[in-house]
Amino acid sequence: MNNPKKTNEFLYFALKNKKVLLGLSIILLFLILGFIGPQVNHNKPMDYVDPLGAQGPSAQYWFGTTFFGQDVFSQFVHGLQATFLVGLIGGGIGTLVGMLVGFVAGYRGGMVDEILNALTNIVLVIPTFAVLLIIAAYLHVRSVVTESLFIGFTAWPWAARAIRAQTFSLRTRDFVDLSRMSGMKSLKIIVTDIAPNMMSYLVMTFILQFGGAILIAATLDFIGLGPTNTISLGLMMQYSVLWGALQLGTWWWFIPPGLAITIIVGGLYGMNVGLDEVFNPKLREL
């Protein structure tokens, strides 16, 4: 995949693939919404803009207001931003650490591999959510970024494992041998020979990590261990439940955040399968 012609070819197939297109457009749609939203709607997410709270959707408040008279739409769009941030940072770190561990373990093999692999398996069995939970529980000031960091640093193992396997299969290929014989540094080999040849794999890994991070963040937020200094989709759900949105039937408070997460993550997953078809000609539909 390292030569341009091929890359174009994949781009070409990617844009022909319905799943990829659908997923991509969903992401873009929400991304735009998240960044245009604050421009068209100037209410601050936490401000108590409407004296009589819990009003349904209206021309003034598109998604209605919370029990305290906060603007749900404003919370929603700001929440979207937080969501994408978590996905980007959390998913990014998850992928990067996974790559680092996977490449080194897979390429070096031997003792290094043994250790890294053991580590991977350990972190893999530990229910990372539980770890996140107690960390968050005791870490009293939390921001979206810190949350993402923790998510990223607990989400890497399966990526590492997958990448390790791929690297294994690649390191014995003759073009790698060639570079090795030509005395190239391991790092350089990884960067120039191995990584490009599993670009597809890395892209897909990142997408999955992205979606995973979003879900974990939402879950943490929901039990009140999310960011303490801003709004997020998960927090919206938490507040709505805490403040009787179900019982009072203020559905506009708890439907949008969950729906958005579902659509975004669903889109990502669909896109992933689409890319899979793109990168594996065997699976391509014609």
Next chain:
Amino acid sequence: MKKQLYVIVALVMAASMVLTACGAAATTAAPAPATQAPAPATAAPATAAPATAAPATAAPTAAVPTNLPRNETIFVSGAAWGPASTWNPFQIGNLSNTSGIIGLVYETLFGFDPLSGQLTPWLAKSGAWTNATTYDVTLQDGLTWSDGQPLTADDVVFTYMQGKTNPAVYFTGLWTTEGLTDVKAVDATHVEFTFTNPIYQEFTNNLYNIAIVPQHLWKDKTADDLANGTNANPVGSGAYLYLATGPDRNVWQRNDKWWGIQTFGTPAPKYIVDIRTSSNNVALGMLLKGELDLSNNFLPGVASLVDNGYAQTYFPKAPYMLAANTAYLAMNLSMKPLDDPAFRKALAFAIDVPTIVKTAYANLVNPSTPGGLLPALSQYDDTAVQKSLGYSFNTATAKKMLAAAGYKTGADGFVMNKDGSKIALQVTCPNGWTDWMASIAVIASSAQAAGINVTAATPAQGDWNTALQSDTFQLTLQNNTPLTNTPWTTYNALFYHPLPTDPKALEVNGNFGRYNNQAMFDAVDALGRVQSSDTAGMKTAVSAIQKIMLTDMPVIPLWYNGAWAQWPASATAVWTNFPTAASSAPTYPITWNGYWQTGGLLTLINLKAVTPK
């Protein structure tokens, strides 16, 4: 492979469900023997039920019914926020999840009626100071424990003695600082308390808070038992008996042999199921579905429900609720500019309490009087002082006062310290306490409107708590001023003394701003030493306190948190005749820990079943 999977799945499902059933059963299996107390004969098969798996033994028995008849059961909520963990009346702090152990099972010498401000008879028929240092209590006749033993003066003496002999008991202060020197039984129904220089106000408070325990069952308990013992299967003298407990409920059964039936009448519900709701919204939902008969949760939405006739509250319109405690703004008096009374006074004028009442509480609360005393104690307020020195929301006035006090406005439109340095204050409350979060938002914005740069922050509860106790906060909300018989508890909490000598030491009892003014301390002590019967004396003492308080403004009382109570409107209701402002003899309809003595039990006695069996 298919078949195997089917079998596995089937097996596991069955197994796990049974497990659950047993596990659930196990939760009563432990305390179940309690039921042996009322009816040893029938209890045996009942307690065996959970143990043996045969459905046959599950047949309801007189002692432990497995299905409570709805029309004899009252569902209450709002007291318990966790599974019951102790039935030991000496562990007041941990009883909140077992609300009723004091009041339903164990009884106090007196009750207290916040609406009249008077102590009411309970185990004691009457009590009086025979002289400045001697208090005589006369017990009711025919008092009995639920195991049939008589309750006598010796039990009272035994109970109060625990404070002398056990450091871990919470009322050791009776002996160490309140001046109690001796308690003795004159005869079976007379107890005599002897003091030197008593704190009358606090002792009066103790009289309806300390639960009397049976000497014949407690005399062998060690200090450790008193401090950590769970006292499972409690045997008390009260109107209800322990029946069962679960992770989300406590179940009490009426004691039909209760000594008080002749004196006070029979509580209407045969069973009380005290439900622990995971959050207020669950209570709201259950209330709407008629699955709760009395909710003591804070339900912000309830105002509209009452207006639309779905639910009822004590008042038919705002504030809907009786008052339970005073929410006030605590200030760190050791930092600039909060060390300047003039600044604090201006801040008091700057805070927009009306908006807090409207947005954060949907009109479920009332603003507080500057003196901070609950309406129940308003008779002691010095209205003159409050008029002359008091405050009310007025941005303009606040600005004037700041200017007058010499605070210049900086380029950013906010006032600066007198040395020209910027002022940036932070008002906090624990994250997740949403009504308070909304409130501090209003405090911040209204203060800014008056030119005081205040921002709101919501640290985690632990941090907030540490900051509060270690005096590292700036501005924060507090409400450790419970409803009691005396202004003394309120002011003792606000101006608690002596302050810790080491400034780093934690202060857990109150006076979090560490207001250090001997004149105030003396005034509070003076109030404490006025006899509860001496209303005039109390008024003078309170007046002295309020003068200093409103001059110095060490704290800013803001609003009264409500004694949250709501019940379904009659259409769906199982129980009726709840107390309202219209009732002939209204009571506090509260089931929280410590409120059974202040009207909770009386409320149950006055209830009527809508469809009597």
Next chain:
Amino acid sequence: MRRYFGRKLLIYVLTFILAVSIDWMIPRFMPGSPINLMMTRISMNTSSPGAAQAVQTYYTHLFGLDVPLWQQYLNFWNSLLHGNLGISTYLFPTPVSKVLSNAVPYDVALLVPSILLSWYAGNKFGAFAARSKWLDNTVSPLGYVLTATPYMWLGILLAWLFGIVWGIFPIAGAYSFLMLPNLSWPFIGSLLLHWFLPFASLFLVGFGGQAIGMRNLIIYELEADYATYLESLGAPRKLIRDYAFRNAILPQITGLALSLGVVVAGALVTEVVFSYPGIGYLLLSAIQNEDYFLIQGCFLFIIMGVLLANFIIDVAYVIIDPRTRRGMTGGTA
């Protein structure tokens, strides 16, 4: 094969030690003291400062926080091995182990059936979706949506629709508030009624994930060389699909092990939504009350549960996969 299990066991032991250490460490090196909080909860309004101090020191000693760290660590292990997880501050004076044992059955009842059923049904469904491109494009999306749904949101929706709008199912507690636990059919019925919605939300999300997983694996298997070979020898579609399914099941078993962590997380929030008295519900209260003995207990319990489940799955894998059974490869960790 012995070597294989040896390695496994080693990993598990290491994991456990690590987990226990994290568990011990975090509360001690994070801000906030549970004792203080407990003091405030006791919030004694009395004229005698002495009392507060006395009680404070009493608790500090009781919770063993008055000895050097290293000793606390050793004590921690020691009492752990004696099954003693300390005393809950928020449910003082109940031992943590007791609190947990009351909650565990509800988790078992939720997790075990939902995991196994969603795994089984999901695999079937995924295989079905992979039968044809047409089915794949029409049926699989359901899988993506389900697996992308946050557990609590599905829970909220179900609670709202079935609990409040239609009022079919109760949405709070584990059994009717009119009942006392007993082994009678009505009681078990009530248990099931309260159990159903939380179970359903766990099941549905899991179902989606498993279905998609199986679908992807089968698509690959059907393209595998052995499938083409059989095809060119005129073997019927049925035989080939059958092989593909059997081969895809194996990675799905390992997949199950890996998904456990997520499912547990899902169970925690689901229990919160339905205030279902399991570990998750407990853990939330523990966190809100900063009861770190209870938090530790819950955490340890979850760890042990997941480790155990992982081990069971490993064994199952070895038994089901002929290759590991023959001691050929290590399967997948």
Next chain:
Amino acid sequence: MTLQVENLTIYYQTLRGDVHALESTSFKIEDHEIMGLAGESGCGKTTLGTSLVLLKPPMKFVGGRVNLDNEELPIQDMDKMNSFRFKKISIIPQYAMNAMNPTRKVGKMTAELVRSRNVHFKDILPVLKERLELVKLPESVLDMYPIEMSGGMKQRMVMVISTLLNPSLLIADEITSALDVASQKAVVEMLVEFRNRDCCNSAIVITHDISILYQMADSILIMYAGQLAEKASTDVIIHSPRHPYTKMLIATLPEVGVRYTEKQLTGIPGNPPLLLNPPIGCRFRERCPLAFEKCVEVPPFIEIEKNHFGACWKEFVTNA
């Protein structure tokens, strides 16, 4: 005659258009003939082989007829074709190493396969055992999983399976490329032995390694860029080839018996044309030293001598 192919044309569908992998090819195979099919990789030899057995997308049938034992093969019809597969025409695929289900014991898989073709395993068992003996595999392999077998064993096992129902035509695709020289020789000999024992009537042996054909094939068919170049008896192709491409190909052969790797075959200057819109006329002409104007027309593949077919204008001209 066994197999008769007429104007068979097969394309590969891609999103960019059709790849002309096989252009109107016609040839015959006689009874008991083992025909080698050789050419550079990507010249369409595998396409030819597989299209006869399993013609499925992205492969596309464009035209032509195929007769096996005077019966038309419905190769373009996946379902109709089923009755012929395995029984009349069978294949040893390139990927023999992974051709067996990894999670089934070889014997069990064979049994299930045979049964699925409505043949009683019991009836076939003796044959199976005899064939195993023939390829020097112990009966115990039937109780093995593929991963328990060496490459050579797998290759031979697949050989046995593919020929179990005595197909009339066996297509053996690169059966040696995965093996070391020693086992190559063995496999080659076994294939010949199979033919001699009528395990299959005739066979097409697809390979890029002409040297093994020399050891076994009766005739050799040379392909270039989707077109047939030349077909004749092995001796003729090796010693007196007529088509310039064959000549160059043979010229690059060192003494017979040495193995070839794909790299060496491209020792001929220039590269084969891309088959997505290929050049008109003789596709070899860019690389052909003798190319002349006539070559812009497609040369027919005709018998230039007895049993010696070729497709080159030069040949026709010199003989005219």
